[in-house]
Amino acid sequence: ASDSVKIIEELEVRIKEFNLQEEVKVVKTGCFGLCAEGPIMVVYPEGAMYTMVKVEDVKEIVEEHLLKGRIVKRLLQGAKAEEDASIEKSDFFKKQMRVALRNCGVINPENIDEYIAFDGYKALAKVLTEMKPEEVIETIKKSNLRGRGGGGFPTGLKWEFAARQESDQKYVCCNADEGDPGAFMDRSILEGDPHSVIEAMAIAGYAIGANQGYIYVRAEYPIAVNRLNIAIKAAKEYGLLGKNIFGTGFDFDLEIRLGAGAFVCGEETALMTSIEGNRGEPRPRPPFPAVKGLWGKPTILNNVETYANIPQIILKGPEWFNSIGTEKSKGTKVFAIGGKINNTGLVEIPMGTTLREVVYEIGGGIPGGKKFKAAQTGGPSGGCIPAEHIDAPIDYDSLIQLGSMMGSGGLIVMDEDTCMVDIAKFFLEFTVDESCGKCPPCRIGTKRMYEILERIIDGKGEEEDIEKLEVLAKNIKASALCGLGQTAPNPVLSTLRYFRDEYIAHVRDKK
Ligand code: SF4
DSSP states (O other): OSHHHHHHHHHHHHHTTOEEEEEOOOOOOOOOOOOOSOOOOEETTTTEOOOOGGGGGGIIHHHHHIIHHHGGGGBOOSSSSSGBGGGGGTTTTTTOOOSSSTTTTTSSSOHHHHHTTTTTTHHHHHHHHOOOOOHHHHHHHHHTOBOTTTOOOOOHHHHHHHHOOSSOOOEEEEEEEOOOOOTTTHHHHHHHHHHHHHHHHHHHHHTTTTOOEEEEEEEEHHHHHHHHHHHHHHHTTTTTTEEEEETTTTTEEEEEEEEEGGGGGGGGHHHHHHHSSOOOOOOOOOTTTSOOOOSSSOOOEEEEHHHHHHHHHHOOOOHHTTTTSSSSSSSEEEEEEEESSSSSSEEETTTOOOOIIIIIIOOOOOOOGOOEEEEESSGGGGGEEGGGTTHHHHHHHHHHTTTTTSSSSEEEETTTTTTHHHHHHHHHHHHHOOOOSSSSSIIIIIHHHEEEEEEETTTOOOHHHHHHHHHHHHHHHHHOHHHOHTTHHHHHHHHHHHHHHHHHHHHHOOO
C-alpha cells in the first residue's frame, strides 16, 4: 500500500548501478512495528532506521549511505546524532524489549535459513536431545509465562495438565484467530517470524506427548497464511517437522485450519469445535481442553505470542525470563497501539511499563497536543484506564484492579474529544454482532444493553436507564456461557465506573 515493493525494485536497480551487489543484500522482512512511519528501511551493520521512505529517496540512500557511509539524517527516526543512529536508540524502540518480536523486521520470514541463523530450531534441538518432557514442562512452569491471549493462565500448568492425561492421541493447537478491533499482534508475528511459532508448537508436542498440531488462523490474514504455509513446507523439507525429528524418534506434524472470521472462534472451545468441522460455538467447561479437547482428546491451546516466547525461554532459561517484568507478570507483552496517538504500531514492552511511557515516550504523545483522556485495553472484552491512572504499571493484575484487562494486546488511546459513552457503544455493537446466539444472556441481554445505550446517546434516555444498564451488565457477566458474553459488558461497566458523569450528562441534557 505504501510502495514498499517499488522501493525494493528501485534499491536493486541503484545497487547494481553503483556496483554494490557483492557487498549489499536487500532483505524483505516482516513488520518493524512503526506502522505510522512506514515504509521503513534499516541499513546494517549500523542499524540506521529510515522511515517514510519514498521511491525518490532511494538514490540518495544508496549514494550517500551505502557508497560513502554517510547516514541520511533527514530520513532517520528519532535519533539525532550519527553515533545514535541505531534502531535501539530511536524514540520508538528505546523503551521496548523484543522477545516475541525478536526476529520481526529483521529476518526474511520466507527463508528458513535466516531463522536458523538467528538460533532458530536450536531450542527444539536442545529439548529433543537433552531434556525429558517433564523437564521442559518444569522449565516453562519456572519461567512463570502466562498466556498472552487474554486470560493469563500459567502456560506450564496448562501443559502439565495435558501431559498427565493418558491417551492414545493428544493435540497441540495455536490460536491465531485474532479478532479484536485494533489488534494485529498475532498477525505480525506470523507474518514476520512464522518459524518461532512452529518451533514452539513442536516443543509443546514433545512436552505433552502429542504428535499432531493445528494452527487456527483467520482467513483474512492472507500474508500470514501464505508465510505459514511456506514455513511449514520448509520445516518439513529440513526434517524439523514430520517423522523422526533430529533422528530422535519424535514425530510431529502441523496443519493450518482457516477461520472464517467469527470473533467467537477465538474462544478455545469454539475454536476446537470449528477445527472439528462444526459450527464454531462454545461448549461448557469443564471438561477443560487439557482433558477433553479436540475430538475429545487432551489438547493444549496457546496463543501465537505465547508460543513465540517459548524458544527463548528454553535457550536462555527461566531465570532470564523471570528477571523481566513484575512480581506476578513476567516477561514482555506485545501491544497494538492505535487511536489518538502519533506512533500507531506494534510495541513490545517489559511488563510493568507504565501507560504514560507507552503513550508519551514510545507512542510519541497525542496528535495536535490534545490531552490524554483514557486508553482501552483488551478490546471489546476489556475496559478503559482513565488519565488519573496513567502511571499504573501495565501487568495482568493491575489492569484487572483498574477494571480493565490485558486481553490479547489491543491498546486504543482516546483524547479529550472522545465521548466515552460512544466508545462503550462501539465495543458493545461489536459483541452484539459477534454473539453466536447459543445462550440467552448474551444473545438477548447484550442486544437490550445496546438499545439502552442507543437511547441514552440519542438523548431519549432517563436516569433509571443507567441503573438498568448496570444491573443487566452484571447479570450477563455472571450468567453467559463463554468468555465473549462474560466480558461483553466490560466496556460499559468500566466507562460507568470512571465516566458516569458523561452518561448522566447525556440523559440530563438530552444530547
Ligand atoms: Fe455464544 Fe455469547 Fe453464549 Fe458465548 S456467551 S456461547 S458467544 S451466546
